[in-house]
Amino acid sequence: MSKKRIYLDNHATTKVRSEILEAMLPYFTEKFGNAASSTHQFGWEAKNGVEEARKNVADLIHTSPDSIVFTSGATESNNLVIKGICDSSDKKIHIISSVIEHDCVLEALKSRNKSCEYTLLPVNSEGIVEIEDLKKAIKPNTVLISIMFANNEIGSIQPIVEIGKLCKEQNIIFHTDAAQALGKIYINVDDYNIDLLSASAHKFGGPKGIGFLYINRKNKNKSLFLTILGFFFMGGASLITLFENSNIYLKLSLVLLEPGGWFMVWIGLDNLFFPPSGKKQEEEFYHKMSGCEITFHGY
Numbered sequence: 001m002s003k004k005r006i007y008l009d010n011h012a013t014t015k016v017r018s019e020i021l022e023a024m025l026p027y028f029t030e031k032f033g034n035a036a037s038s039t040h041q042f043g044w045e046a047k048n049g050v051e052e053a054r055k056n057v058a059d060l061i062h063t064s065p066d067s068i069v070f071t072s073g074a075t076e077s078n079n080l081v082i083k084g085i086c087d088s089s090d091k092k093i094h095i096i097s098s099v100i101e102h103d104c105v106l107e108a109l110k111s112r113n114k115s116c117e118y119t120l121l122p123v124n125s126e127g128i129v130e131i132e133d134l135k136k137a138i139k140p141n142t143v144l145i146s147i148m149f150a151n152n153e154i155g156s157i158q159p160i161v162e163i164g165k166l167c168k169e170q171n172i173i174f175h176t177d178a179a180q181a182l183g184k185i186y187i188n189v190d191d192y193n194i195d196l197l198s199a200s201a202h203k204f205g206g207p208k209g210i211g212f213l214y215i216n217r218k219n220k221n222k223s224l225f226l227t228i229l230g231f232f233f234m235g236g237a238s239l240i241t242l243f244e245n246s247n248i249y250l251k252l253s254l255v256l257l258e259p260g261g262w263f264m265v266w267i268g269l270d271n272l273f274f275p276p277s278g279k280k281q282e283e284e285f286y287h288k289m290s291g292c293e294i295t296f297h298g299y
Contacts, residue, residue, distance in 0.1 A: 011155075011180060013202045014203060014204060014205050014206075016205060016206065017206075020205055020206055024207065027049055031045040031049060033045055034046060035050045054068045054070070060183065061197060062187070062188040062190065062191075063214060067189075067215055067216065067217055068212050068213075068214060069212060069213045069214075070210065070211070070212050071210075071211050071212055072209055072211060073200040073201075073209065073211035074177055074179040074199055074203075074211050075102075075104040075200075075211075076211065077177075077199070077211055077212065078102070078104050078105050078108060078146075078198050079104065081144070081175050081196050081198070082095070082108035082109060082112065082144075082146065083111070085116075085143065085173070086116040087112070089116075092115065093116045093141050093142075093144070094116065094119070094141045094142040095109065095116055095117075095118040095119075095142070095143070095144045095145070096119050096121065096134065096137050096138070096142060096144070096146070096147075097109060097118060097119070097120055097121070097145075097146045098122075098123060098129050098147055098148070099122055100148070100151055100154075100156075101120075101146070101147075101177065102148065102177055106120075119137045121133050121134060121137060121147075123156070127155075127156030128156055128157075128158060128159065129147055131159060131162050131163070131166065134163065134166065135166065142170075143173060144173045144175060145173070145174050145175070146175040146177070147175075148176060148178075148179075149176045149177065149180065149181035149197075150178070150180040150181040150184075150185065151180065152179070155180075157181070157185065158176075160176060160194070161192050161193075164193030164194055165193055167193060167195070168193040174193060174194055174196070175194075175197070176194055176196070176197055176198070177198045178197050178198060178199050179200045183204030183205070189216065195215075195216040195219060196213065196214060197213070198213055199211055
């Protein structure tokens with residue numbers, strides 16, 4: 001006689017809810033088109049599904065759908081933020097985080113210790129970051145504060161509203177890893193002054209392998225957000241990606257990660273170029289663009 005198993009590890013991952021599975025199944029069978037295929041109905045159906053999902057995610061954190069960038073999960077989103085911001089600056093910057101962050105945040109910071117310095121704040125007996133400690137840690141070159149919303153082991157919930165208010169006053173980018181909070185705690189990114197938010201679907205009834213990064217596109221003073229554009233795929237990678245916006249070309253550097261067999265690409269802004277005009281200028285432009293360095297990290 002087999003014993004009935006009881007699962008008590010929902011902070012690690014959750015079972016996919018039946019209604020989520022039901023909503024997903026048509027996209028494995030009848031609506032299997034590529035969302036990027038804009039010339040036929042199969043692609044339109046898939047695209048509509050993606051945009052509906054984007055709106056549903058945006059509604060969860062009370063923002064607009066165009067602020068949501070889908071990723072493979074909070075780990076990728078956190079890497080996009082930390083590494084994208086570190087590698088986009090030509091000066092040594094300062095980042096503040098805490099000692100109880102998820103390993104993916106701590107490892108991302110360690111991997112960029114040459115381009116940025118970082119301070120890891122302690123927590124009190126209840127696992128909470130003290131606001132006074134945060135204020136004292138701010139330096140003239142502090143550009144990012146990354147504090148998780150809720151801890152994955154002891155469940156402590158950080159004073160996100162106070163941290164967001166401080167960041168806004170100091171004109172510092174505020175990122176929070178909300179993987180353990182989304183779907184369980186009310187979140188309003190505008191009210192909380194959150195600029196960047198990471199999350200994973202499998203933490204609250206969704207499938208593994210999908211998550212998102214919220215980017216506050218309304219804050220015009222934080223041009224570093226242009227660096228946090230990413231995508232993931234299985235297999236090979238394009239060495240050069242061009243992002244064109246308002247007739248301005250951006251040189252993008254790519255770093256290839258390999259967590260769990262999935263290849264992910266995160267993109268950081270290196271230099272700004274005006275559009276090339278003429279054959280010689282165009283050749284010089286693409287010659288510069290070919291200088292991307294690809295580095296590999298095992299996670």
